Amino acid sequence: MSGGDSQLWEVFVRPRRGLSHVHVGSLHAPDAQVALHHARDVYTRRQEGVSIWVVPAAAISASSPDEKDAFFDPAADKVYRHPTFYHVPEGAGHL
C-alpha cells in the first residue's frame, strides 16, 4: 500500500444540472472506480456536485505553454468575433 501502483487522475465535477463539468483538481488512485470514490470523498464533501468525471491524467493532451503565442494571440485583435451587438435576455445566466 505504498501508493506505488497509483496513477494520477483529473477530477471534473458538475455543480448542478445544466452546468458543465468543471475541473476541480486531481488525486491518486489505482483504478477508475477507486478514483470515483476518492473524488466523491475529497471533492464533494460539501454538496459541491451532482456528477463526477475522473480522467487519467496521462490521457489528457494539453496545449504546450511554449506554443501559447501561436495558439492564442491571433485571436486578440479580432473583436468582430465577439457577439457584442446582442442583447443578453434577462434570466439567461449562463451564456
Added chain:
Amino acid sequence: MKSEVSTADLVEYLLRLGDDALVTAQRLGEWSARAPEMETDIALSNIALDQLGAARLLLTYAGEIEGAGRDEDALAYLRADHEFRNAQLVELADEQPELGHDFGVAIAKLLCLSAYQQPLYQRLCSSTDERIAGIAAKAVKESAYHLDFATLWTVRLGDGTGASRDRMAGAFAVVWPYTYELFETDDLVARVAAAGVGVDPSTLREHWSEVVGGVLAMATLDVPETSWRPTGGRTGRHTEAMSYLLAEMQVLHRAHPGAAW
C-alpha cells in the same frame, strides 16, 4: 411516543445502536493522518464522521427518553466500559498479530459492520417510532456508501497481490468470530421488534451472509470458519481493547468537563 415498549427497553435498544456507531467512529478516527494514502485518509475520516453523526442522534434521543438529564456527551464521555452496549466487533483494535496496525482489519470490520447496519437501518426506516425512523432514513444512505467502500477495498486487496491477499485473509480471520454477536437475539430485541420499534437482528443474518459471502467470493477469499463465537458486548462485557479506546476517547472530557472548541 407511540411505541408500546417500556422506556427502559427503548433506552437500552438505542444505546446498542448508538454505541455501535460511536465506537466505530472512534476506531476509524484513529486512521486520521495514518491511512495508506491521503485520499483513503479522508475517506475513512468521512465514514467516521457519518458514524459519529448517527451516534449523536441516537444517544441524544436515548438521553431524552431516559429523562435522567444525561445528554449525548454524558452518555459518550461519562459511562464506564461495562455501561457500553456496542458489539465487541466494533471495539477491536485495527491490528493483526505480528503485523500491528493494519488497514485490512479496518476494512474487514467495516465490511462486516456496514453489511449489517445497512439492512438494519433500511428496516428501521419503517419503525413505528418516528424519531428512530428519521435517524435511520439519514443513516441508511451513509451505510450504503460504507458498504460500497469496504467492498471496493476488500476486492482489491483480496484479489490483489499475494501479500495483500494474505493480509486480507488474516484480517477476516481476526474479525470473523466477532460477527456472530451482531445477530444475537434476546428478550429485549424480541420486545422492541414485536412493538415494531426495532428489528430482531437474527432476521438480518441470511441477507448479511449473502452480501458478505458475495464480496469474499469476488475477492477470491474463503469464508472463514470458526467455532469460537465471543459475545457479551450487548450486556456490557467487553474486550480489553474497549478500555483503552474509552480512555483515549474520554480523557479530555473527564479532565476538562464541558470542554469545547
